Amino acid sequence: MTTRETAAQRTTPEDITAAVTASFAGAADARLREVMQALVRHLHAFATEVRLTEEEWRAAIATLTATGEITDAHRQEFILWSDALGLSMLVDAMANLRPPGATESTVLGPFYVPGAPRREYGESIAAEPAGTPAWVHGHVRDLDGDPIAGAELDVWQNGADRLYAVQKPEGPEDHLRGRFRSRDDGSYAFLAVRPVPYPIPDDGPVGHMLATTGRHPWRPAHIHMIVRAEGYRTVTTHVFDAASEYLDSDAVFAVKPSLLREIVPRGADDPERPNGVDGEWASLECDFVLVAGDDAAEVSDPGRTA
């Protein structure tokens, strides 16, 4: 090639993408190579599709910088991005495909703290008054409908003040959380409170994105559960109040129709009123169906948004 030909040769956007993709060809780890090359291809395709401007690129860098600055041991803004953009749910869906009839998974969420106290059948998880008492009960079964005895239900939820115990360091640590075991017939029960909708933390870059795009930060009312049993795959899920606001616009896209349950209001004079309840209460029935398999029993705490 002559000097004149070289000078006339223009470098195109495609040349840049090809060069960056090729730069990973020598990566010894085949999976890392695949991931990095696909990341570059899609990132470049995205910038090309929207004709990303220099000003927009600078704004994106500033947003990532702000995300890093607001993130600490109690606040994980990067995972909040993942949640608010639906990536957390997508990864969960790919990792936890279950056959029809099995309880579906959904996101772990930011407020799980391992090591909740073990509690007896029917015991309350509320260390102090926290809302309308709700009797949560049902069975843990396998795909054939047979009961699973000794399954662990690891439960946590917010109170009527919208907050989880982990958000109130001054309050009792074991408030609104606990671990229960299913009985020989697979039945379980505990006394919770009626959950209420709550906003995800919206005072940072993710909140700014929600506000400027016309989205809201709210999540519909739900109770979190992790159900584990020896010889079965662990399921991390929520039970949603079927009458809650925001079911059709959950800020983190965690709602699945199979996870909706009716919370039935009950009167003070209802003969089924549980021990320790005065006045109005509610009941929620929910069965869990586990799939046979092996799993590490513990869910790791990813240290998410506080």
Ligand SMILES: [Fe+2]
């Ligand atoms: Fe939650």
